[in-house]
Amino acid sequence: MLEIRNLHVNVADQEILKGLNLKVNAGEVHSIMGPNGSGKSTLAQVLAGRASYEVTEGEIIFEGKDLLGLAPEERACEGIFMAFQYPVEIPGVANTYLLREALNSIRKYRGLEPLKHVEFAKLAKEKMGIMGMPDNLLKRSVNEGFSGGEKKKNEIFQMEILEPKLAILDETDSGLDIDALKVVADGVNALRNPERAFVVITHYQRLLDYIVPDFVHVLVDGRILKSGGKELAFELEDRGYGWVEEEAGKAVNN
Amino acid sequence: MGISFSKEDDGYSKGFEEFRKDAPGNGMLWMESLREQGIRKFSELGFPTPENEDWRFTNVTPIARTTFTIEKNGHKQVAPEALSRFMFPKLKTIRLVFIDGTYSPALSDLSDIPEGVKVMSLDSALESDEGLVKKYLSKYADFSEEAFTALNTAFMQDGGFVHIPRGTMLKEPVHLLYVTGKSDKATITNPRNLLVVEDNCKAEVIEHYVSLDEGVYFSNVVTELIVGENSSVGHYMIECESMKAFNVSTLRVEQGRSSNIRSHSVLLGGAIVRNNVHPVLAGEGCDSLINGLFMSTGRQHMDNYMKVEHASPHCDSRQFYNGVLDGRSRGVFHGRIIVHKDAQKTDAKQTNRNLLLSDNAQIDTKPQLEIYADDVKCTHGATIGQMDENAVFYLRSRGINEDAAREILLGAFTSGTLESIQIEEIRTYCESLVAEWFARRKGGTESDNDPR
Numbered sequence: 107m108l109e110i111r112n113l114h115v116n117v118a119d120q121e122i123l124k125g126l127n128l129k130v131n132a133g134e135v136h137s138i139m140g141p142n143g144s145g146k147s148t149l150a151q152v153l154a155g156r157a158s159y160e161v162t163e164g165e166i167i168f169e170g171k172d173l174l175g176l177a178p179e180e181r182a183c184e185g186i187f188m189a190f191q192y193p194v195e196i197p198g199v200a201n202t203y204l205l206r207e208a209l210n211s212i213r214k215y216r217g218l219e220p221l222k223h224v225e226f227a228k229l230a231k232e233k234m235g236i237m238g239m240p241d242n243l244l245k246r247s248v249n250e251g252f253s254g255g256e257k258k259k260n261e262i263f264q265m266e267i268l269e270p271k272l273a274i275l276d277e278t279d280s281g282l283d284i285d286a287l288k289v290v291a292d293g294v295n296a297l298r299n300p301e302r303a304f305v306v307i308t309h310y311q312r313l314l315d316y317i318v319p320d321f322v323h324v325l326v327d328g329r330i331l332k333s334g335g336k337e338l339a340f341e342l343e344d345r346g347y348g349w350v351e352e353e354a355g356k357a358v359n360n
Numbered sequence: 361m362g363i364s365f366s367k368e369d370d371g372y373s374k375g376f377e378e379f380r381k382d383a384p385g386n387g388m389l390w391m392e393s394l395r396e397q398g399i400r401k402f403s404e405l406g407f408p409t410p411e412n413e414d415w416r417f418t419n420v421t422p423i424a425r426t427t428f429t430i431e432k433n434g435h436k437q438v439a440p441e442a443l444s445r446f447m448f449p450k451l452k453t454i455r456l457v458f459i460d461g462t463y464s465p466a467l468s469d470l471s472d473i474p475e476g477v478k479v480m481s482l483d484s485a486l487e488s489d490e491g492l493v494k495k496y497l498s499k500y501a502d503f504s505e506e507a508f509t510a511l512n513t514a515f516m517q518d519g520g521f522v523h524i525p526r527g528t529m530l531k532e533p534v535h536l537l538y539v540t541g542k543s544d545k546a547t548i549t550n551p552r553n554l555l556v557v558e559d560n561c562k563a564e565v566i567e568h569y570v571s572l573d574e575g576v577y578f579s580n581v582v583t584e585l586i587v588g589e590n591s592s593v594g595h596y597m598i599e600c601e602s603m604k605a606f607n608v609s610t611l612r613v614e615q616g617r618s619s620n621i622r623s624h625s626v627l628l629g630g631a632i633v634r635n636n637v638h639p640v641l642a643g644e645g646c647d648s649l650i651n652g653l654f655m656s657t658g659r660q661h662m663d664n665y666m667k668v669e670h671a672s673p674h675c676d677s678r679q680f681y682n683g684v685l686d687g688r689s690r691g692v693f694h695g696r697i698i699v700h701k702d703a704q705k706t707d708a709k710q711t712n713r714n715l716l717l718s719d720n721a722q723i724d725t726k727p728q729l730e731i732y733a734d735d736v737k738c739t740h741g742a743t744i745g746q747m748d749e750n751a752v753f754y755l756r757s758r759g760i761n762e763d764a765a766r767e768i769l770l771g772a773f774t775s776g777t778l779e780s781i782q783i784e785e786i787r788t789y790c791e792s793l794v795a796e797w798f799a800r801r802k803g804g805t806e807s808d809n810d811p812r
């Protein structure tokens with residue numbers, strides 16, 4: 107589904123990703139872990155298409171298409187969704203308005219009729235219920251005045267409505283209490299199916315108790331230094347990231 | 361036929377001699393004397409220059425150097441259908457229409473004026489209610505330092521006269537529609553509105569400036585609004601002049617005890633626009649809302665001058681005034697708050713937010729607080745910024761294309777500014793004007809042209 111080859115990315119003229127490779131197949135859940143500033147969010151933003159992140163080398167193929175040639179909205183329409191580490195507040199734009207516009211824009215791209223107001227309202231209500239969000243969050247301005255937890259839930263709620271093929275969750279678990287974490291994980295697990303893939307960025311093994319990954323990757327200084335199964339997450343939790351770097355250093359020296 | 365002002369120094373004085381002969385109120389000594397004081401003051405002051413602190417950001421040379429003509433009684437025939445787009449859908453109003461400065465009974469609609477309420481042209485009011493007019497006219501709009509107000513006082517032509525007696529809830533808003541027609545000369549009008557609302561009343565008045573043609577002309581407006589005790593008045597200034605026109609408007613409000621006013625300005629047209637809003641909170645416990653949205657493009661220049669005077673204790677004023685600037689346009693927000701010595705417990709707040717849509721647009725924003733009382737709360741804040749690119753990206757990442765994303769964010773900004781307009785039909789009409797502005801912008805015809 108997704109193949110990233112030798113990706114180099116500059117942010118503000120500084121190289122952040124330094125030759126990253128990653129392959130994600132449909133149906134898989136990949137977790138990316140790594141120290142602060144290692145480039146996890148950079149990867150997520152590049153996948154979503156933020157222009158200020160400059161790709162200097164490498165390629166990203168999504169379902170046979172050159173992803174880097176597509177605008178952010180085209181990527182969304184092709185089925186990519188990124189849950190922001192820091193969701194943006196948009197005063198004056200109602201949450202429900204954003205979502206209906208987004209959904210209908212994606213439907214149009216796929217040659218589907220727009221959803222009628224009532225149909226959309228029904229869909230939104232159902233998904234709100236799953237996320238345990240109060241109805242008034244729909245009418246309020248996007249993320250404005252939302253608590254940290256509400257913002258994160260709102261991201262997952264959007265994902266539920268838009269039903270992407272590939273979802274990238276950037277630290278959606280950070281700042282959530284255990285109940286909210288379970289709600290978020292349930293939301294993700296409900297969408298898991300053989301056609302859909304997830305890239306879950308996190309600092310904490312805790313989330314992976316609820317969203318069990320097929321693969322865990324360690325991102326350090328712009329490169330994936332180690333990949334493994336879910337047990338790698340436990341090891342990282344116990345031992346930190348230093349040993350991964352040492353091991354990789356040795357591998358280079360040998 | 362008309363009277364022309366040459367651009368030479370005494371052009372206006374010469375024109376005045378011609379104009380006064382059959383000007384409204386001719387034969388009434390007090391009116392003649394008022395006009396004379398006006399022209400004398402104007403000759404003395406001349407057009408303001410940027411050395412004048414109140415005009416620092418606005419150069420009126422293009423107005424000063426134009427030769428204007430006053431159209432007297434020569435107004436063209438205008439079909440009622442030509443005005444339909446200036447009407448508020450689903451809103452019945454009491455309407456006075458002025459074509460090139462002259463009242464048009466045929467286009468006006470005075471069918472629903474309640475008993476005791478007076479809505480008529482100022483010219484008629486001078487005939488039928490001279491005493492009332494004399495009591496209020498020019499008692500508030502001071503022209504000792506205001507050249508444009510002096511000019512208007514000398515040449516005041518016609519305008520709306522509204523008198524609402526004690527205890528009246530006026531159901532239908534009064535709509536004062538000023539239309540400038542096609543002309544091969546640059547014309548000037550000096551509309552003068554006198555709005556007197558007595559105690560315990562509620563009323564809404566709309567001033568609306570439009571044109572049928574994209575010509576050069578000058579609307580020099582003065583409005584005096586006197587609000588009695590415990591009354592609530594909404595005032596709307598909807599300015600949609602030609603992109604080559606000049607509009608200088610002064611709204612002077614005198615507020616009685618426990619009164620509240622809601623002043624809304626929506627400015628979209630004009631090459632040079634100056635909007636003066638000057639409420640004096642004269643009685644105790646008044647409330648003033650001064651709300652505005654100006655949107656400029658091309659080479660438009662829009663100057664918004666607020667002068668909120670707290671003269672009594674326990675009054676609240678709120679200024680929420682925002683601008684959207686595109687093309688090479690320039691905006692000014694000058695927000696003065698004056699708190700007089702006795703105005704203890706004043707609560708005055710001012711915010712001015714500006715959205716720049718182009719690198720070549722420019723805004724000068726200047727708060728000016730003059731506080732002579734010691735127990736007051738005054739806050740002000742201004743922001744100038746581009747559109748939030750994080751928000752644009754956020755919307756795009758959800759599948760909304762870039763143009764639509766920008767339009768949604770712009771719409772949120774403008775709607776947020778118009779939100780406080782209580783009369784839904786008026787708000788909807790203003791929203792539709794903004795939508796037209798967006799559509800023209802999208803058409804891409806305006807950002808490059810030069811309206812002057």
Ligand SMILES: Nc1ncnc2c1ncn2[C@@H]1O[C@H](COP(=O)(O)OP(=O)(O)OP(=O)(O)O)[C@@H](O)[C@H]1O
Nearest residue numbers: 117118122140141142143144145146147148149191
């Ligand atoms: N807009 C920017 N301008 C300059 N530097 C940036 C910008 N965005 C990110 N960086 C830098 O790029 C590096 C990688 O940042 P990134 O956000 O991808 O890290 P991360 O792995 O997501 O970290 P965290 O775990 O803290 O979220 C950091 O050093 C960061 O300071």
Ligand SMILES: [Mg+2]
Nearest residue numbers: 146147148191
């Ligand atoms: Mg991050």
